[in-house]
Amino acid sequence: MSTFSRRAPKGILGFPVAPMDAEGKLDLHALGENIEFLIDNGLKSVFVACGAGELHAISNEEYRAMVEVAAEKTKGKVPLYTGVGGNITYALEQAQISKELGAEGYLILPPYLIDPSQDGIYNYLSKIIESTNLNAIVYQRDNCVLEPKTLQKLCEITQLVGYKDGLGDMELNVELTHLIGDRLEWINGMPLAEVTMASYVNLGFTSYSSAISNYIPHISAKYYDALLKGNDEVVHELYEEVIFPIHRIRKQKKGYAVSLIKAGMQIVGLPVTTNVRAPIAPVEEGHYEELKSIINNALAKYPTHAKAIN
Template sequence: MTIERKAPTGILGFPITPFNESGNIDEKALSRNIEFLLENHLEAIFIACGSGEFNAISLKEYERMVELATSVAGKKVPVYTGVGGVLSEALEKAQISAKYGADGYLMLPPYLIAGEQEGLYEYYKSIILSTDLNAIVYQRANAILDLNTLRKLIEFPQVVGLKDGIGNMDLNIELTQTIRNRLGWLNGMPMAEVTMPAYIPLGFHSYSSAISNYIPHISRGFYEALLNDRKEEVQALYENIILPINHIRKQRKGYAVSLIKAGMEIIGLPIANTVRPPIVPVEKEHYQQLEKVLTKAFEMYPVANKLTHP
């Protein structure tokens, strides 16, 4: 089988990991999460990544999630997995991804250690060469590649994209304007809708959307308005929906994950506001604030296939 060496473009779906009352993964809820993203035409599924509490799931749980995601997606869209952390575990997860027919993986940072560029290169090289799947480099935390290191990595055809999660625009300009279309460029900043206007001129054609787990029509409407230079529409979405959610998200550490679950619960998806430590669930006050924003979202921007009205 020939693998298409191309990173996904458009709005990218990052499912959460739903837990039941016993603290185990709720597979039916996870399937529904993925189905919802597919029904709303997101261009790719990224399973068991940051939004999926990559840090808190076991290897056995990881394997089941990858198996389920590839099965539910059924080749309708590309499926990428999260691979990173301790190198030996990253290599196991890469093999699991290949076993279940994933299209590639998002390479998350190594565990804790802030290595030199040569060390980061060897870390990613080991993962890249372990399978023939596509690989996307994730710039964040303790793993930030400079131009020379990235140039060495793109000698491997498996490397198809770079996702930025740090917002260093000086570095982004150097990378995008030097490497250009050899890579696909993905905006992975926290609540990427907020920063996407600054990324599009540099060649970033896709972004990960947390809010697409519960209001995908808002993310889609925003992106289309942005691409078509409908400034007033973009401004209204910022003022009424995006910035208020971003404000709530910043109230507590870990809300980048738990606020997604709260939003999904509010609209009627079978997801409980339950997370694994060290992340904490959304507090009642902030939950109610999100309910108000979502009520406004559906009143101002009605959608035929929403599940329930908050």
């Protein structure tokens, strides 16, 4: 019987990418380096093969290989969660792979293509949640938007431990947190979540997924510590000098929520190419140079063991 905690991870959550080599093949060594970097820099958990990990574009064979690497690197250090979702058949296979390889739980991404009714969403999520005894976190985004009654019904399933919001409907979030309270762990999953975390904290969201933690994790940690301690001066400074400038680049093109992470990782010297799989497009050269300037300035002002690349 599993001995893991029936609670979702808290704090800043690590979402490694799916590194690709020059030929577009999965680079498992680079994935291992990515995960080790996140753990060494204090992230509280690892979520592998999720949105940043290009779940939409990898085969289940590649998925298994990624989870195997993640299980090896996280064992005895931090909780391991996986991404499952899309095609329901594949999602159930992914859930079983996650169970087999020792993950603590999984984040359920939206169903493939269909814009479902509330009972359809419930059936999709409940079938995945109940398919194993692992912890499950639902992801509110795109075509998976849960009305309060649907989430309340899902809360009757013991395995459900968390709710991640990537929609940004704050009125709905107020209602959900009011109705459900501490039954779930509330996770901010908006793109570049540092931009919005100040608003989410007031609703009881204590965790968030950090894209920039893949390359400047000490900035995420400094920001979140300042936010929780009410150090408005530091929060304002990091917004102005690092977070907002990166966010402005991210908004330039759809898919940058993934490809901009790889660019940042390459800039700080991690063994990751900027290759992504279609339909995501790689970062344009001009945007790459803008990001390099922001990162180098950040590393100069807020030093860490990562070195600015000339």
